[in-house]
Amino acid sequence: MIDNPxxxxxxxxxxxxxxxxxxxxxxxxxxVLHGHLSPGGGFAGGVIVALSLVHLILAFGRxxxxxxxxxxxxxxLESLGALMFLSVALLGFLGGTFFLNVLNxxxxxxxxxxxxxxxxxxxxxxxxxxxxxxIFLALIILEGTKRKR
Amino acid sequence: MTxxxxxxxxxxxxxxxxxxxxxxxxxxxxxxxxxxxxxLFFVLLGYKLHGRAPIDAQNQxxxxxxxxxxxALVLTSIVIGLGITALLISIAIRIxxxxxxxxxxxxxxxxx
Amino acid sequence: xxxxxxxLFMIFAAIVAxxxxxxxxxxxxxxxxxFALCLAFLIxxxxxxxxxxxxxxxxxxxxxxxxxxxxxxxxxxxGRWVFNTFATLAFVAVFLFFAFHALKELPSFGDPIxxxxxxxxxxxxxxxxxxxxxxxxxxxxxAYDTLGEATVLFASVIGIMAVLRRPGRKKIExxxxx
Numbered sequence: 001m002i003d004n005p006x007x008x009x010x011x012x013x014x015x016x017x018x019x020x021x022x023x024x025x026x027x028x029x030x031x032v033l034h035g036h037l038s039p040g041g042g043f044a045g046g047v048i049v050a051l052s053l054v055h056l057i058l059a060f061g062r063x064x065x066x067x068x069x070x071x072x073x074x075x076x077l078e079s080l081g082a083l084m085f086l087s088v089a090l091l092g093f094l095g096g097t098f099f100l101n102v103l104n105x106x107x108x109x110x111x112x113x114x115x116x117x118x119x120x121x122x123x124x125x126x127x128x129x130x131x132x133x134x135i136f137l138a139l140i141i142l143e144g145t146k147r148k149r
Numbered sequence: 150m151t152x153x154x155x156x157x158x159x160x161x162x163x164x165x166x167x168x169x170x171x172x173x174x175x176x177x178x179x180x181x182x183x184x185x186x187x188x189l190f191f192v193l194l195g196y197k198l199h200g201r202a203p204i205d206a207q208n209q210x211x212x213x214x215x216x217x218x219x220x221a222l223v224l225t226s227i228v229i230g231l232g233i234t235a236l237l238i239s240i241a242i243r244i245x246x247x248x249x250x251x252x253x254x255x256x257x258x259x260x261x
Numbered sequence: 262x263x264x265x266x267x268x269l270f271m272i273f274a275a276i277v278a279x280x281x282x283x284x285x286x287x288x289x290x291x292x293x294x295x296f297a298l299c300l301a302f303l304i305x306x307x308x309x310x311x312x313x314x315x316x317x318x319x320x321x322x323x324x325x326x327x328x329x330x331x332x333x334x335x336x337x338x339x340g341r342w343v344f345n346t347f348a349t350l351a352f353v354a355v356f357l358f359f360a361f362h363a364l365k366e367l368p369s370f371g372d373p374i375x376x377x378x379x380x381x382x383x384x385x386x387x388x389x390x391x392x393x394x395x396x397x398x399x400x401x402x403x404a405y406d407t408l409g410e411a412t413v414l415f416a417s418v419i420g421i422m423a424v425l426r427r428p429g430r431k432k433i434e435x436x437x438x439x
Contacts, residue, residue: 047320203395
């Protein structure tokens with residue numbers, strides 16, 4: 001992290017990162033999907049997904065393939081997440097009021113239950129995760145081409 | 150009662166950091182400590198002695214849960230605190246690029 | 262009892278974070294306050310908050326360390342330092358005195374009033390179908406507040422991108438490639 005060289009960290013860190021990035025991403029998706037059954041929800045899961053991408057860039061340096069995702073793609077994905085959340089809210093108009101929970105409630109303790117709550121969780125996790133990753137990219141990547149004045 | 154008072158002492162330490170320090174990063178750290186103390190105070194208000202977490206379990210009838218409404222409000226507040234800290238740090242980085250120092254007594258030029 | 266010890270540890274770590282001259286040490290002090298807060302949330306039976314506070318604290322530490330590497334400041338005592346410090350401490354003492362008398366009006370610790378929540382606890386699982394009551398509150402009963410929070414996060418991301426944009430970045434990259 002200090003000086004953030006173009007090649008990233010040592011070989012040991014890179015080898016371990018190949019294994020752990022997938023596990024952290026899977027754990028984040030699990031916390032998002034089970035938000036209505038166990039503690040967690042959209043915000044915690046979204047931050048964990050962002051942390052897995054940050055882990056990849058910190059280990060492999062600025063030249064990693066993930067860092068080539070331009071700022072435009074990250075902004076578009078974040079706006080897509082916000083628009084999905086708004087459309088779930090407007091879906092409540094089918095029942096009568098804004099944000100009404102209109103889908104089938106199902107049985108408790110099952111994964112497919114609780115109406116529109118899982119869709120809200122997924123859209124919030126996309127928005128928070130990609131947004132925080134875009135903040136990290138702006139702070140780290142855009143620093144490299146300055147101090148020439 | 151002493152727990153609430155200790156929370157406000159933590160708030161005052163953060164307030165002292167905001168008022169008296171000359172380094173911008175110390176001021177941002179003071180604002181972060183104020184946020185932590187207020188989140189803790191809110192959750193302390195809703196605790197019930199020998200209560201349980203506000204999650205149902207199968208085949209059990211849970212009678213005394215702690216209050217879930219302060220927890221829902223503080224969940225929002227934690228993530229907003231992260232956004233505030235990130236924006237303040239980016240402004241501090243730009244100030245360092247332009248003036249070469251973090252000292253607030255030297256950032257006085259109104260032109261250029 | 263454990264809560265008193267945790268709060269005393271947090272006060273000590275906060276004093277270290279605000280007073281130490283080295284910037285990296287004060288960032289580590291803020292990290293200690295954040296992790297002790299996560300433990301306090303676990304003791305107060307709030308698992309959602311503990312998970313969220315832990316991961317947000319890690320990300321906040323990464324961002325703070327990025328800004329403070331190799332940028333320190335020598336301490337200079339100048340002018341009316343004694344008068345300013347005593348004025349601030351007097352203000353803080355008056356504030357704490359009045360706060361102590363105001364805090365006596367609150368209900369005692371461990372005995373909340375809970376008049377609004379009775380309906381949510383009694384009918385939350387039947388009305389929303391969600392077992393986790395905190396998720397049911399933030400995404401069904403009070404979903405408008407969550408929309409407001411999503412807007413605030415969106416505004417902060419746009420603000421950071423606008424502040425850190427550097428015009429002429431492509432020209433500098435072309436000069437480097439030559």
